[in-house]
Amino acid sequence: MERKGRRGGGRAARVAARAAALPDDLRPIRPGMAGGTLKVLTEAQVQQIHEAALQALETIGLADAPPSGIAAMVGVGAIHGADGRLRFPRQVVEDALGQAARGITLPGRDPAHDLHLTGTKVHYGTAGAAVHIVDPASNSYRESTAQDLYNAARITQVLDNVNFFQRPMVCRDVADNLEMDLNSIYASVAGTTKHVGMSFSDPSHVAPCMELIHMLAGGEEAWRARPFISNSNCFVVPPMKFATESCETMEHCIRAGMPVLLLSAGMAGATAPSTIAGAVTQATAECLAGMVYVNAIQPGHPAIFGTWPFGLDLRTGAMCLGSGEQALLSSACAQMHQFYGLPGGAAGGASDSKMPDMQAGWEQMCSNVMAGLSGLNMVYEAAGMHASLLGFCLESLILSDDLIGQAMRCVRGIEVNEETLALDQMAEVCLGGTGHYLGTDKTLALMQCDFVYPTLGNRMSPKEWEENQKPDLMSAAIARKEAILDEARAQVAPDLDRAVRDRYAMYFQC
């Protein structure tokens, strides 16, 4: 019954051929494809923002640095004013840019998942500090737990297009803050061998967390050789103030050999100017101050330029991330990162919608595809994020794999050469041949490596859809979530797991 004739056999063979796992060199997309075709700023505008940022650093400066930071930054030429603000002469910023690490690699525990942050290479991943998990099956929100975080990590492990796992939600079932950090680390690392991001903010937690991390790495030396966890440091409280405690935490992270994300999360219209240009300028100034800081502590320490300006609904003062303004903010930031030649990241792909509905789809695609086309190295918040960062959704995370796959296909762009222009093929088909390209050798060869096929996205005709009992996207996502969670094993060896649990109270089951 399977081969009803040439056509049926041909189609079945094509579907089977494509369903087989692709060798890496034939994959249509992979992490780190180069973007850069979208330029929401002209070169002159980039220069204007750069100049304005330098001027802000020289004339306004930043308040509230901790004593250790003041000492370090004054040591490289920053000026500590009578008003308590640190101001940065242009030369100080340029010196830091000269020392800053470029072309850094964020390692995964599995080297296959290393992220090489050069040029306009694009990587998509999770991030955030959602306090709820979103359950589409019951149309409800509940507090997120350590088990949810572990599950999100396990799901991320199997999704080709989610390239890193920065902790997207808070373990609210862990009351003690240090225990929460320890659980966040272990839930993430136990779930995925991709690069992991944390968000320590208490300086006293770094040392105990590093003990666990060394244990997971197999010792400090192994850790320092391949630091598979980076820390997201909210080192500023915009506008133009250092976050004193987070800065101290950052200093500890730097000394511990942990790459840092210099995260400036101003809200355009509240803690940053409401204009896109103004919000990008302020974030750029703040991150430049952060680069001075990092390189004053440890020249060349890996740091990601994390201009993350967020949109705001000015009618209500509520954060919103699903807007076109947000997509423009993050795209403009990508150009600033490229201007400095520094590894950079910003937010893309978060939705304001409460559920993974059509609104979520359009909002997540808008900023994800624009960030990618702009060549943003690290697109944070790219998957699973809802309710303006308050809710994380596992089904949405799974669907994002399809969504990001299409966005990454757009990032890959168009190859133009003699073969792809296809004049020979056109002549053959029109003048000599069948009048049809389907089934030509060229077409079949490219079927594999040129096209991104959806996993859950549905391309059936209405007739097929009816014959198949009208498959529903959300039901398919729920089913895939359950299948993944049934099958995905822990990514740590059983004896290491036992050793960790002997020493630490873990709030989730592997």
Add this chain to the structure above:
Amino acid sequence: MERKGRRGGGRAARVAARAAALPDDLRPIRPGMAGGTLKVLTEAQVQQIHEAALQALETIGLADAPPSGIAAMVGVGAIHGADGRLRFPRQVVEDALGQAARGITLPGRDPAHDLHLTGTKVHYGTAGAAVHIVDPASNSYRESTAQDLYNAARITQVLDNVNFFQRPMVCRDVADNLEMDLNSIYASVAGTTKHVGMSFSDPSHVAPCMELIHMLAGGEEAWRARPFISNSNCFVVPPMKFATESCETMEHCIRAGMPVLLLSAGMAGATAPSTIAGAVTQATAECLAGMVYVNAIQPGHPAIFGTWPFGLDLRTGAMCLGSGEQALLSSACAQMHQFYGLPGGAAGGASDSKMPDMQAGWEQMCSNVMAGLSGLNMVYEAAGMHASLLGFCLESLILSDDLIGQAMRCVRGIEVNEETLALDQMAEVCLGGTGHYLGTDKTLALMQCDFVYPTLGNRMSPKEWEENQKPDLMSAAIARKEAILDEARAQVAPDLDRAVRDRYAMYFQC
């Protein structure tokens, strides 16, 4: 109860201020914003495609032109070969490009809806020939009717961001083909005063349809002064064949003073090369032949360069429009239009999903925002289209207004100047003021004209969402559809409506 204090009053006042209708100069977006920040092709690649298209026209040419077309095109220098194909020396194409209409206006019946197709100005609208209407309330498809078409036109009339109404679906309740064309015209015109697109393909229908159109316009002279209907001419059957009957229809439309869309709808991998570059090359060659044709019949007649290559799922041979490949195809086409300086259109915003779900959202946004950023003059299929063009959905059309609004905000882009860089504001807030931008005069002034607010897109916090009985996007769209259809009156005077119905059998009620 309304003013509980300063904060509450301020917020209520801001919401009220923003809810008021905006004067046109304060609207954050409007039809025809200029795109062009996205360039998926380099200038050299555009040139390569142009050269390949010219070579295809010189060496392969097109078959199957009608005798009248052969005569006209041979008259301007095309060569009619022994194999029946018309080939076009480079000079013939260049002559046509020299004569072709540029900077054309597609009038609405209401001049407020005129579309000015110059440069990278972007307009979004409907199009297609869906045979089903999609009903999300019952999760089902049924055959589309003349009443559905009228309803779609009425809804389009009230949506700010759907800028034109090309007939998106077929009136399947009208058995006679001429009656179907007449019903399509009148259902569209009775529903909206925006520019309307038709798809006549039978040459014998043009004359009787023009009688109705003259009646609607108030006479032939008024019609010719402001031709508010254009015809979508599928003038080629790719690869590289003229569609004989459609070409004859096109000649009649040209003589009747109707702007034409030169529509080349090849399917990449079936009727066009599977590579993006090859599909764009072939569509460009075909539309260049169309430009020669139009200008041979009537130099300078308004024609839209309609390179509409579609994506295909090569595993199954099924059309698919929601892919990243599709977004790249249409974006590349926009650059070719700009290279020629001709008004152009392509498909964007159609989904493969059967329902307005998350997949529909990401697919519609991907190609809509990329087409807009590429400066595509006419983004056809931008709203309401599902199941790879087989189903049209009124609720999705309504939601597209929000989706396209955000896309158009991205098209508008970023203004960088002394005011938007906001250094003065930054200094004031950081050094002298409140430490907060919310509530500053600058922020409040820009709240109106810088931000696009969604109509149905939901930005509530999870708490507000729960307190409001968890509003659901689809229920909101269904309710808005019903409200619009309850209220929206016919856009023709009652006596004209009576006169039309006296003369023609109309299958829908006004």
